[in-house]
Amino acid sequence: MKILVCISHVPDTTSKINFTEGDTKFDTNGVQFVINPNDEFGLTRAMWFKEKQGATVDVVNVGGAETEPTLRKALAIGADSAIRVNTPATDGIYVAKQLAKVFKDGGYDLVIAGRESIDYNGGMVPGMLAGLVGANFVNTCIGLEIEGNEATVIREIDGGKETLRAALPLVIGTQKGIVEESDLRIPNMRGIMQARKKPMNVVEPIETNTNTEAVKFEKPEPRGDIKMIDPENLDELVDLLHNEAKVI
Amino acid sequence: MSVLVYTESEEGKFKKTALEVASYAKGVADMLGTGVTAVTFNAGDTSELGKYGVSKVLKVNSDKLKKFNAKAYTDALKQAVEKEGSKVVVLSQSANAKYLAPLLAVQLEAGYASNVVALPESTDPLQVKRTAFTNKAFNFTNITTDVKIIGVSKNAFGLKESSAELSEEEFSPNLSDGDFSVEVVSVDKAADKVTIADAEIVVSGGRGMKGPENWGMLEELAETLGAATACSKPVSDMGWRPHSEHVGQTGKPVAANLYIAIGISGAIQHLAGVNASKTKVVINNDPEAPFFKAADYGIVGDAFEVVPKLTEKLKKFKSDNA
Numbered sequence: 001m002k003i004l005v006c007i008s009h010v011p012d013t014t015s016k017i018n019f020t021e022g023d024t025k026f027d028t029n030g031v032q033f034v035i036n037p038n039d040e041f042g043l044t045r046a047m048w049f050k051e052k053q054g055a056t057v058d059v060v061n062v063g064g065a066e067t068e069p070t071l072r073k074a075l076a077i078g079a080d081s082a083i084r085v086n087t088p089a090t091d092g093i094y095v096a097k098q099l100a101k102v103f104k105d106g107g108y109d110l111v112i113a114g115r116e117s118i119d120y121n122g123g124m125v126p127g128m129l130a131g132l133v134g135a136n137f138v139n140t141c142i143g144l145e146i147e148g149n150e151a152t153v154i155r156e157i158d159g160g161k162e163t164l165r166a167a168l169p170l171v172i173g174t175q176k177g178i179v180e181e182s183d184l185r186i187p188n189m190r191g192i193m194q195a196r197k198k199p200m201n202v203v204e205p206i207e208t209n210t211n212t213e214a215v216k217f218e219k220p221e222p223r224g225d226i227k228m229i230d231p232e233n234l235d236e237l238v239d240l241l242h243n244e245a246k247v248i
Numbered sequence: 249m250s251v252l253v254y255t256e257s258e259e260g261k262f263k264k265t266a267l268e269v270a271s272y273a274k275g276v277a278d279m280l281g282t283g284v285t286a287v288t289f290n291a292g293d294t295s296e297l298g299k300y301g302v303s304k305v306l307k308v309n310s311d312k313l314k315k316f317n318a319k320a321y322t323d324a325l326k327q328a329v330e331k332e333g334s335k336v337v338v339l340s341q342s343a344n345a346k347y348l349a350p351l352l353a354v355q356l357e358a359g360y361a362s363n364v365v366a367l368p369e370s371t372d373p374l375q376v377k378r379t380a381f382t383n384k385a386f387n388f389t390n391i392t393t394d395v396k397i398i399g400v401s402k403n404a405f406g407l408k409e410s411s412a413e414l415s416e417e418e419f420s421p422n423l424s425d426g427d428f429s430v431e432v433v434s435v436d437k438a439a440d441k442v443t444i445a446d447a448e449i450v451v452s453g454g455r456g457m458k459g460p461e462n463w464g465m466l467e468e469l470a471e472t473l474g475a476a477t478a479c480s481k482p483v484s485d486m487g488w489r490p491h492s493e494h495v496g497q498t499g500k501p502v503a504a505n506l507y508i509a510i511g512i513s514g515a516i517q518h519l520a521g522v523n524a525s526k527t528k529v530v531i532n533n534d535p536e537a538p539f540f541k542a543a544d545y546g547i548v549g550d551a552f553e554v555v556p557k558l559t560e561k562l563k564k565f566k567s568d569n570a
């Protein structure tokens with residue numbers, strides 16, 4: 001089985017978010033980049049298929065050279081090789097079309113991507129990829145077993161979960177739950193050393209369109225002051241929630 | 249040319265988000281000088297949609313579509329868009345809508361903007377305001393395709409009544425076997441519980457609750473308010489509560505009217521996922537807890553004393569106002 005794990009290179013969750021160039025560009029100054037958390041859960045599940053079912057695991061990112069340390073980290077966690085499509089990730093469909101090319105060229109059986117990236121929060125790349133290549137797709141995946149050509153997938157729905165069955169090739173959008181937090185791997189010294197020797201294949205992008213254009217950014221208004229309430233006077237809170245906030 | 253809206257129902261009844269996206273679609277339709285067509289799947293009485301500005305309903309009634317199926321629903325919606333010649337499609341950000349939106353975008357060669365929080369800034373070009381960086385910023389996006397899909401965040405727009413003369417039409421899309429290549433084997437859903445996705449009010453507990461055995465008081469508070477229960481990440485990591493209750497940047501987003509955080513410190517990753525909520529109440533025994541900087545109302549106190557008392561007060565309030 002050949003698995004492709006899509007890795008989005010995102011600011012660390014503690015990053016302060018600022019913009020430059022008249023609020024049109026994300027300010028990367030002093031920002032640490034990491035593997036998108038949803039992708040990290042997916043990558044860990046891919047390692048299980050590698051170790052238990054003999055799968056090969058490639059990781060891919062659509063982005064500039066600055067994303068290579070993030071891909072190297074995925075290699076250190078255990079992926080076999082990395083692919084970087086050498087172009088900025090302009091919008092969802094643009095990235096999905098680049099990934100579709102990688103998918104077809106590599107003949108993958110399974111693509112694991114995140115439910116969403118924590119930077120742009122598009123929530124669209126995996127579904128678009130599946131739609132473009134005609135593969136089956138399951139989103140918000142929290143469980144995945146594969147036997148032969150058949151996958152059994154558990155999907156989180158609002159208020160519960162659902163079990164689905166689909167043939168490969170399959171694309172999943174995944175999140176925490178596909179593996180436990182405690183199963184996540186921190187690259188060890190040996191992994192880091194090995195990762196240096198693993199292939200980092202840089203491929204050039206195909207020419208294609210975008211459908212959306214991020215024009216500018218804005219930071220939320222700083223909020224007003226908090227009202228403190230004496231724990232001995234909870235009637236005041238009930239009153240404020242009813243008459244001021246009008247939420248009860 | 250009408251604006252098409254996907255109005256989700258459950259067991260024949262419309263969800264609140266369905267009425268919200270209908271209201272939004274009406275707002276867009278007014279900007280464009282057109283009407284709103286809703287697509288429903290196995291919904292019963294659709295007259296309620298008329299109150300939120302829908303003028304036409306395409307009713308899909310099919311046993312094959314009893315269970316949500318992303319590909320099949322996508323195919324049906326695509327055919328509805330083509331039938332109506334719609335240029336704008338509006339949907340919610342429920343788990344199901346988020347599942348099918350990118351598939352529909354590919355089918356229609358449409359640009360899709362997710363997490364949209366307001367009516368378009370302009371219609372030519374169509375520009376929308378959406379959240380990015382998990383609520384740490386807003387992003388203005390132009391959708392540059394002929395057909396455009398807008399995913400509207402829950403509670404961002406609210407319900408706007410504007411009655412329209414409603415006409416109904418049966419609609420039978422052509423579905424192929426390929427539409428069911430992903431088969432739904434079973435659905436496991438707690439019928440009586442309020443879900444985080446639907447809830448107006450969310451009661452959330454953190455590590456300050458000390459252990460799973462103490463959740464009874466949060467559940468009682470939640471039940472009093474008709475709220476859903478949620479938790480911080482470490483609480484679900486430790487197995488005190490199910491993963492499905494984990495909220496925050498890497499968990500579920502919460503956009504409730506009221507979010508009550510109990511024994512939660514207010515780490516940046518937690519706040520990112522919940523600060524789209526309108527009103528936030530914090531109960532924490534440490535006056536230095538960072539959450540106090542991000543909330544509307546705060547109580548410095550021991551949750552084990554404050555929560556039961558608050559529940560009593562709210563019970564009284566509810567019965568006085570019943």
Ligand SMILES: Cc1cc2nc3c(=O)[nH]c(=O)nc-3n(C[C@H](O)[C@H](O)[C@H](O)COP(=O)(O)OP(=O)(O)OC[C@H]3O[C@@H](n4cnc5c(N)ncnc54)[C@H](O)[C@@H]3O)c2cc1C
Nearest residue numbers: 454455456480481496497498499511512513518533534551
């Ligand atoms: C990559 C990454 C992603 C993350 N994503 C998320 C996420 O999505 N969601 C999330 O929640 N976290 C997330 N976190 C974790 C986050 O950084 C915090 O560790 C976490 O939110 C803390 O949870 P907590 O507030 O429950 O616990 P703590 O930080 O331990 O806070 C407990 C609080 O309870 C208070 N307390 C103690 N006893 C009482 C009492 N008797 N009465 C009242 N108050 C009391 C304390 O004063 C304290 O403020 C993430 C972290 C990382 C690194």
Ligand SMILES: Nc1ncnc2c1ncn2[C@@H]1O[C@H](COP(=O)(O)O)[C@@H](O)[C@H]1O
Nearest residue numbers: 006062089113114116117122123124125
């Ligand atoms: N530039 C990219 N390169 C590789 N994978 C990506 C890229 N952008 C998004 N993805 C994948 O698609 C998922 C959802 O991203 P998004 O649609 O941007 O929210 C991410 O979690 C990744 O797995």
